[in-house]
Amino acid sequence: MSTPVLSVDDLRTQFPTDRGVVRAVDGVSLSIEPGEIVGLVGESGSGKSVLAESVLGIVEEPGEIAGGDIRFDGESLLEMTDEQRQSIRGGRMSMIFQDPMNSLNPTLTVGEQIAETVRLHQDTGESVTLSAELKRKIVGAAKNGEAWRRAIEMLESVQIPEPEARADDFPHQFSGGMRQRAMIAMALACEPDLVIADEPTTALDVTIQAQILEELEDLKDEFDTAILLITHDLAVVAETCDRVNVMYAGEIVERAETRELFSSPEHPYTQGLIASTPQLENPDATLEPIEGNVPDLIDIEYACHFAPRCPEAERECFERAPEFRSVGDDHEAACLRRGPAGDRL
Ligand code: SF4
DSSP: OOOOSEEEEEEEEEEEETTEEEEEEEEEEEEEOTTOEEEEEOOTTSSHHHHHHHHHTOOOTTOEEEEEEEEETTEEGGGSOHHHHHHHBTTTEEEEOSOHHHHSOTTSOHHHHHHHHHHHHSOOSOOOSHHHHHHHHHHOOOTTSHHHHHHHHHHHHTTOSSHHHHTTSOGGGSOHHHHHHHHHHHHHTTOOSEEEEESTTTTSOHHHHHHHHHHHHHHHHHHTOEEEEEESOHHHHHHHOSEEEEEETTEEEEEEEHHHHHHSOOSHHHHHHHHTSOBTTBTTSOOOOOSSOOOOOBSOOSSSTTGGGOTTOOHHHHHSOOOOEEEETTEEEOOTTBOTTSOBO
16 A cells, blocks of 8 residues: 555644633544545534644644644654755645635735745746845746746646736736636645645635536646545535545544445434535435534533534443444444444444
8 A cells, every 4th residue: 555645643733721722633543645635524613724734834823733643755744844844835735725815925926926836846947045036026927937837837727718818917816716726726836745725615606616626636636636625515525525534523533435424424423414514416405403513622521522412422422432433344433322334332
């Protein structure tokens, strides 16, 4: 078996507060193979974005990684220096966020931003010093270099019309969908081994969302990039992912191949999520929201974090933490009431 591009092992990321320690990521393990799209799904407040920030090394202080390991192409990111991590970020590992306006630089043209990423992370022979950067800002982009060519190529691959002309536009001259495409172009410009996409299509309308997800899949096939797709939207996962991890209150509670997860969800939380999501093939079906909210992640006192909201909870669920059990083919769930073949216990 190949080395996973990303392997997260028993990761714990915490935030000390006046009221106690927020355990935003509480013993999470997952892995992604080259060329795979792996989903991380759960309601907001479940810890998904903190997991992404932990992998990217951008957890905001006073947050800290309190335990576990994160390995990228077999090497521990936690043992690397800041410099080593920085050189990986944006090059071999890149990210796509929900709001491209926060990630794109409003003072640089879209083409120049993509070209700049390429110059920083690939040897194009073009200078990346501060004065070279300033000069490009003042006199405009260097349009005869390798990096600029690559920027145009990438804008073309994400279906930006007239890429050579549009490369000269600033981010505010792009529509929301085009900005997101430009972000994807920038994230993939250096052919990264891993892209972390955090709610990449949430702000977009359904048609553009579908187009962008399709493009992400095509680009993944073209570059054999692994993608960690973080979303609260099960429909996005069902459309795009090879495998899915369901996260609840800082923990992964179920993982399986996408088809298996949707045809035989086992964990009561996953079942609740699916029952509360509109189904394309049956839009009139009654939706049943999961009652209650994701708990405050400070010192949760009950062993199974889902117990207060779980329709199947018993006294034991509050006292004994469930461990992962196999409940089917490559399918695991952390629930005391699920047995080896998905049997109800
Ligand atoms: S362990 Fe108990 S409370 Fe937790 S999901 Fe299973 S049945 Fe529900």
